[in-house]
Amino acid sequence: MALFIWVTKHMISSAAYEGLVSILLHEKFRVEDVIKSIRSIKRFRNGLPLLTIKSHNVEISSKDTPSTSKESKEAYFFSVTDHIKRILSNPKLKNDLYFGEGIESDSKSEFWHGELWQRSPLFGAECCHHNNVIYYPGEFIRYVRYDTESQPRIGQIYAIVKDDNDRLLIKICSTFFYTELPRTYARSRQDSRQLWLTENLEIIELSQIINKVSVWLYDTQQPLSYEFIIKEILYYHNARLLLRDISLRHHHSTLSALSRPDFHCRRIKIFCDLYFDDFGTYRNVYHSLGGLYLQFGNMKLKSRQKLRNHFLVGFVPFGGKFEDAIKLFIQDIQHLERGFLMTIDNQQVWISGGLGITTADLPQGNDLAGTLRHNATHGCRTCKASRDDLTDISFDISKHGRYHHLTDIEFENIQCLPNRSQKHALASSLGLRLIPNPLDQLIRDRHISTPQDIFHCFAGKANRLLIATFGLLTNSGEDTFTRIWKFFEVPSCWSRRQNPITHLASYFMSDILRLTMIIPFILRRCLTSDLLKREALMRIKERMDLRSHNYVINRIIKCWVQFSLTARMVFSRTLTNENYETIQKMLELECKMLLEIFPEQFSGLPNLHINRHIVAHAKTYGTAFNTSVSIKEMVHRIHKGVVPHTNKKNVEFDLIKRDNTLQTLRYLLDGGQDIRFEHMIIGQGIQNIVNDVALRPLLDNWYITSSLLSKTYDDDDVENTNIVTCIPEIMDINVRSKWNKHQRDQENFTVGKHLNEYFFNELANAYAEYYNDRGAMINSKVEFYNNISYVVKDDDGFVDVQLSVGDVVDVFEEGETEESYAIIKGIFTHERSRKLHAFVIFDWFEKIGENTLLKCPKYRLQASEETRWNRIFPISLIDHNSRVHFVHDCNGDCNYDRHNLSNRYYLKNMYYYLAV
Ligand SMILES: [Zn+2]
Ligand SMILES: [Zn+2]
Structure with missing residues (x-):
């Protein structure tokens, strides 16, 4: 009863209570060990190997804050270097990171499949060697095409990449000779020394290179000697070939004087992904707090999708300016651009890298690119479309694009003007802010690395x-x-x-x-x-x-x-x-x-x-x-949700302290080592908790420890039985919501609690095929459920799977070229060899055509008496959550709340995807 009052008074959630119970009932728990004051418990924090929180003073503009507040305030930050050291030391993370050349892949999903990584020496290849010559991106070469022509081609090295098989390749931006120009242009341009850069990219092998060629790009310094000049770019717009000036192109980024260790050691290049979000912290917002978050593009997409792999850099305090608060971050990234040595697992590693992408909400994103906001005359951060051009399909964005080096000149022109009103006038006619964003001190292309979300x-x-x-x-x-x-x-x-x-x-x-x-x-x-x-x-x-x-x-x-x-x-x-x-x-x-x-x-x-x-x-x-930014926004929302639990006097400091504790706990939970001897005990203590099944409720459903998916079932009807299937990679199987007699009778799978004869034979087949168990079957007793959940272990870790009767799953069977789809009609357990095994019953879909209006394929659900396929399978067949959605293809007999299910036609929802 005392517990009941306590739970009610403090509104203790069922998850919190479950955690407490798991501690109280633990065999090693002793009442005399209980620490009497919550302050003493909170002091445990001091024993953790926390990151250092840095701080610096930023000016506070008085108009955004209540008049009583001070004119400057501390801004708190984590160092990027500390974060890098943490992830490289985390045993669960470090093997999941990619450091290497950009990859030219048929299916692109990661940052290293993109052109930025491929082209930038900060992340990808800096050069390549062939026949004792070093080739750099941006240089021109003469090369042969194996397939068609005999005449050698000239092209610019766009990037040095690898293919999926680790083979080094060159991505070339090809050129045209004047003889190859469309006839309308060729007549006035008969010049054998001139070339035209195109936007065609081709991939060649190193062996196709003949030699380097000196080419003068007409908008750059004239070289001492050169073989060809390029004054124009040939490009497609609205299905027509057009020419534009050579200056209208994105430059290759170069590293100035890259310092390197003079001894051989492992080199690691870090791809930083910065996210900035302003948030109002109270319901009636007159305060806003800006959050800066960091992700590492070296992580695979799957890891980047997890909330815990978003790292807090710091907060821009109420009333503070982004420009002031970002200073420490910029210093850190500049340090990273120059490179430095770090000791990881007793080994010296050379760390370098840079800022690869910056994202934000739409208005702040324009700030980061140094352009004016959307409602300005030229409010696009990527091109110079005026308000009238915005949705004009014929508007030529290559010709009227924003190019980093040209924007630099425009910023200089603005600064050269004598007074503020003239500066404002020029800036607004160009759609630029008065001065560039401070992030421009870093190696980046402000228009390319600030993509619209x-x-x-x-x-x-x-x-x-x-x-x-x-x-x-x-x-x-x-x-x-x-x-x-x-x-x-x-x-x-x-x-x-x-x-x-x-x-x-x-x-x-x-x-x-x-x-x-x-x-x-x-x-x-x-x-x-x-x-x-x-x-x-x-x-x-x-x-x-x-x-x-x-x-x-x-x-x-x-x-x-x-x-x-x-x-x-x-x-x-x-x-x-x-x-x-x-x-x-x-x-x-x-x-x-x-x-x-x-x-x-x-x-x-x-x-x-x-x-x-x-x-x-x-x-x-x-x-x-x-x-x-969908997941990034969720991270931000979590911090927002913590604000009411802080003392509200120094919100930024409380939030960053809490994040520090959480990320440190996470590091230790992941098996990270603490270098200081006395805290080995804490690390060990935490490992004991991780490995203790009885304490699992403590760590369940916590974004720091598990995936995004939270369990959504009511905990009242969990059946805690030891269920298995035919492969050990599927574990922690739980079934929920047992069918009652009425539900069983509706489906006709059973006679009483026993499988009917047809399904009993199928079950024997399933044991034979999937368990390789051809022994005689005696027991036909089964229990049916509405839901099943389990954990699948795969190469990348663990996947939580939850399935319910009525879900449609895609099944890819060996030997088949196309996925098949089936609806789960039943989930049941069956006892054999003194163990409970879990199975599903399917109804199969059969593709029969397409609905041309909705552009969705049409399927027919096979009736049980006509199906040619097996219907009972062990759950090992399904290693993921339902990711398809089917909709009834209603006819006149369907009502809004009741479908006529004798109409067995369905449409596969082609608009369905996971947005977050
Ligand atoms: Zn645009
Ligand atoms: Zn219907």
Whole structure:
């Protein structure tokens, strides 16, 4: 009863209580050891090998803070070098990091698959050797093409890369001779000393190199002697070949005087990824706190997706300026650019690297690039589109692009002007700030390494499209939409949200993106012309010159289909070169359709303009997803959530202290060593906790220790039995929500508690095939459940899998070329050889065609009596969570809340993906 009062008074969560119970019931727990004061417990922190928190004074502008506060304040920071040392010493992390040349891969998912890594000597190859000659990126060479021509080609070394098989290759930007120019240009340019740089990239082997060639790029210093001049770039725009000035190109970044150790040691190049977010800390925001977070691009995508692999750098205090607060970080990165020795595991390692990418919300992102914000006349950080050009598809972004070296000159011109008002006038006509961002002291290209974020971009566009679509509906249209939405069969892992028509403002960006994955289906189920406002309907019909009302409906759905398909494609975690082209076309089509149907809402929209730059960003970083801030924003939200628990006087210091404790605990939990002898005991004590099964509730569901996925079941109905399957890589199997008699009877799998004869034979087959156990089967008793969860161990660690009856899973069977899909109809356990084994029962989908309006493949669910395939499988067949979504292909017999399931047709949801 005392515990009940305590739990109620302090609102102790069930997870917290479970943790306490696991300590109290532990065999080694003794009441006399209990520490009486919470202060003494908190003092344990002092024994941890914490990172040093640095601080420096920053000015506080008085207009942003209450008048009583001081004019300067301490800003607290971690050193980047300390973070690097931590991750390189962490046994769980250090083997997961990649340090090496950029890789030219068919399927791109990591930062090292992107052009920035490939091209920059900070991260990738600095040079290569061939026949005793050293070749550097940016140099011109003569080379042969093996396949077609006999005449040698001239090209610029774009990057030195490796392929997936560790073979060194050269990526060449090829040139044209005047004889190869289109005829309209060739006539006036008959000059055998001139070449034209193209945007065609080709990959050659070292053996194809003939020699170096001296080429004068006309906008650079004239060399003493040269063989060729390049004055223009030949490029494609709107399917036409055009010429632009040679100065309109992105330069290769060079390292000035790279210092290196004079002895041989392992070299490691660190790719830093900085994220900056401003956050309001109280509900009525007049204070905001800026957070700076660091990630390492050397980690694989899978690790970067984990919350705990986002490292806090520091906070920009209330009222403080980014420019002041960032100083220590800049010094750290400059130190990294020069390189230094570090001792890791008793070995000397040469560490170097740099800032590879900076991300932020849209407005702050423009600050980081030194450009004005979106609402300015030239408010794009990547190109010089004016407000009228923003959504003009014919606008030539290569010709009117922003190029780092040209922006440098523009900044100088601004500074040269005599007074402030003239400076302001020039800066605003160029869309620039008065002075460059302090990050420009680092080696980086301000326009390339500040990509626009697809997460905000697509959520922003979706929000606008939703409002525009809802705006077309009459009152009864809204009611119908809401009813269909409410009963829509969403994936089981989604939580229910409030009515989107009335409560869209309360949606998180990830909720808005989820909504876009089902809207095309909802519209197709309910949209008819009498649900649209008369004048809106007529307006669209006339503007687009459509023959009937039905065409209007059709176009609206098609527009949504295009939007949702494009979003899914842009968020792909792996991309090929062909995908880049497909995405480009999809983005153009999306833009065109949005402008056709909703011109008032979309023309001139900066978010839609970003479409023009997404593919370039994707090529720079491998995928567009790699630049998405969705997870980074969650990290920021966690810190925000801690604010109410601090003393609110020195929020920044409390937050950074807490993060320090958490990351240090995490380091020790991961098995990191503490160099100071006396604390070995703490490290050992922590290892004992990790390895103690009885104490697992302490570490469960904590972002510091486990993956993103949190367990969502009510803990009341957990069956704690020892369940196994045919391979040891699947463990910790738990089943939940046992079926009652009514549920069992509905499905006909069993007679009483025993499998029916058909399934009993199938089960014997499953044992034979997957367990290689052909022994006689006697026991046919089984228990059915609604849910199952387990942990799968793979090369990269552990994956938590949760499956429920009704989920659709993709199964890739050996010997098959295409994935097959099946719906889980039942989950059961069966006892054999005194162990419980877990199985699933499938109904299989069979592909039969495509729905051309929705652009989704159509499937038919095989009826149990006609199936040719096995239906019982051990759970070892499924090593991941459900990642596909199927939707009923309703006909007239379906009701909004009840589907006619004798109609066995379904559509595979092609708009479904994991945005976060
Ligand atoms: Zn632009
Ligand atoms: Zn239906």
